Amino acid sequence: MTGRYRTISFLSDFGTVDESVGVVKSVIRSIAPDAAVIDITHEVAAHDVKAGSLTLARSAQYLAPGVVLAVVDPGVGTERRAVAVEVGDGESVLVGPDNGLMAPAVAMVGGATRAVELVNADFQLPSPGATFGARDIFGPAAAHLCAGVPLTELGPLIQSRSLQPALLPVARPEDGGLECEVFWVDRFGNAQLNIGPEEVVDWGDRVLLRIGDLERTATVVDAYAEIEVGSLGLVIDSYGLLSVSVDRSSAADELGLAAGDAIHVGPIPDADGGGSDRDRGVTTPVTLRERR
């Protein structure tokens, strides 16, 4: 029996300090020896469903078609559902807990086309405890999909709209500028914001950043290396969003920024003290939802 899926993209908060990731891959290998497993990352902060969901959303458009196995699951062993969510009419299937982890990624690729609850014990491992869902439920489901088991064998269809939604923070206009949130601080200390370059284009090449009581100006640039020594840049990052950056140093360290922090981005005040008086359109917070 050969399936249509050959690749499993695997994200978790397991770290690689112990054998958890290896054991899940071993279980997959025993069920679907020809599936390739690609690690997205296993270093999502422990139990941080929101951070995991952002990581998965950033990755989604680049993943190879196939199965996505995503496990950040503080509610393991409780009544939260284990689910498999099909997208693109079967191009890919996301397997994991129904706790909002997969929702932004599902929305980004057009929403769920079908979803099942993973309750068929024929495609699970008998588990000594109820605490390792990736090994006993999610990993086997991902592998059986690669081995050719149809989605609907894994459990009963459920309403896509019953899946846990995600709420992503959206920047809101305030004080002539935008109240933003740091989505993510990367390894180099770049602090990705929840705005793109089009939202600051009217303010020229230099903008004002306000973090608590701290005010700094930053230059909008295309590459990290274009930032002048000792100054801040707003770089269009590799996801098309703006990142607060310092060339070859950590902006997050310099400004004390972490994921989830608030930061105000706005025009540099004129000499007479006024802000931009452009009539800015309102940016409305949206809940990512299922495609029609």
Next chain:
Amino acid sequence: MTGRYRTISFLSDFGTVDESVGVVKSVIRSIAPDAAVIDITHEVAAHDVKAGSLTLARSAQYLAPGVVLAVVDPGVGTERRAVAVEVGDGESVLVGPDNGLMAPAVAMVGGATRAVELVNADFQLPSPGATFGARDIFGPAAAHLCAGVPLTELGPLIQSRSLQPALLPVARPEDGGLECEVFWVDRFGNAQLNIGPEEVVDWGDRVLLRIGDLERTATVVDAYAEIEVGSLGLVIDSYGLLSVSVDRSSAADELGLAAGDAIHVGPIPDADGGGSDRDRGVTTPVTLRERR
């Protein structure tokens, strides 16, 4: 020449900060291009043979059949033997140093059926120094097994009972309860003990923990999320053993527990101060040994 083994499960204490793991995999790839390498973990604490042996034992029952490459080897370059240990009449072969690292895993899957000492230089790399056995001896042996080289080509058969045994700590009855040891602290701070749920079943839903002078009660539960906020749980973990846990927080941090620490688990004393007077059977320490 195609072999019967297609998978190499790889555990070490090399970390991934440098190129060691990558170089071993490159050597394997050059010898056996069709073998898949699955990383169990490379974050075993440096030179900690006991921790490595427990990690391997926890993983053993889930590993895909094939070759297990296990290298935690503080004695590299000395007279400790390099060995390949066959289990299950050839279902799998464990390759590594003969220092007790592989002994618990070998015992768990039924003991050695054959073993050889890895001395045939035809299946080793010429090494500039004597310090990187995984690259020069163990990795090539694992790869050649996948490429179809018979076990006995790698070196002379040795007596299975001459292999270094493992001594795993077993809980012993004391003071109406059990003197246990922390086997392992996982990434989430759960402290796995060397006892299973059947050993505390007669004491009801709540038990006493004693760590040095500290006394705490804990509730026996099935899932981390069932632990009440601010209290301790004894959770049946994913290996069927009991773990001291706190919901969404680190029990090890809270109690100052690390692998190897002693912890007393027993019944909550009655109001009159007495302990359980059940006539408990004695739990005898055992040395894991070769299957008959």
Next chain:
Amino acid sequence: MTGRYRTISFLSDFGTVDESVGVVKSVIRSIAPDAAVIDITHEVAAHDVKAGSLTLARSAQYLAPGVVLAVVDPGVGTERRAVAVEVGDGESVLVGPDNGLMAPAVAMVGGATRAVELVNADFQLPSPGATFGARDIFGPAAAHLCAGVPLTELGPLIQSRSLQPALLPVARPEDGGLECEVFWVDRFGNAQLNIGPEEVVDWGDRVLLRIGDLERTATVVDAYAEIEVGSLGLVIDSYGLLSVSVDRSSAADELGLAAGDAIHVGPIPDADGGGSDRDRGVTTPVTLRERR
């Protein structure tokens, strides 16, 4: 279309805390599903081109033939060139930035036989920003080579001698001994020097180490475990170079050594205070360069 390359050996400074490595592998998988990716390491210190180049040079002789994808790229998005460098008349191709990162490895395997600049947008991803070359330029180039695209399709040929060279530090004679540099401190705290055993052979089994004002003697040995408790060893390491080591402990911690530090290695002075008076040949610093 099947290519001649089946393996991509991947080194970067991305770490594995976020999804960067996973996304690059996903992009590769989508272009060349049959290529295997072997991680050399992704924990090169951020932006440390020299450390990355040494890691790659240590690995080079062990890598499987194929494509090497190497990305430590502080100048991403600027005018530094993106290149693919063929070695061994096509046995392997190194893909990465032209900033000296690949130069020592290229030199070690005989120098470049051809090189191209990666400018053909047909084999790149359209990128929202200019900051993720591995995902948008280097990874796709590596994958297309595995999928059978000829090197010269990726961009115009460039002169091999125009590639950025590497300057590796070479020990120089001083004060009767050698002024050395620490190339690398491994996970176990062994400090690899830029000299081999042949350079100290005339000084007998014991040599003098001088680090700043600190003087220590060390024994030249073949294996870490041969170092006496509490003393220092100069071990012939797995690359054939000498490492300052302590058995089962960290020499780097004990002596305060880090990569790039200077260390003097010389003969133990005679009782009359004199050093070795052997007429030592001069060790000349060399720039690694293209093979004729």
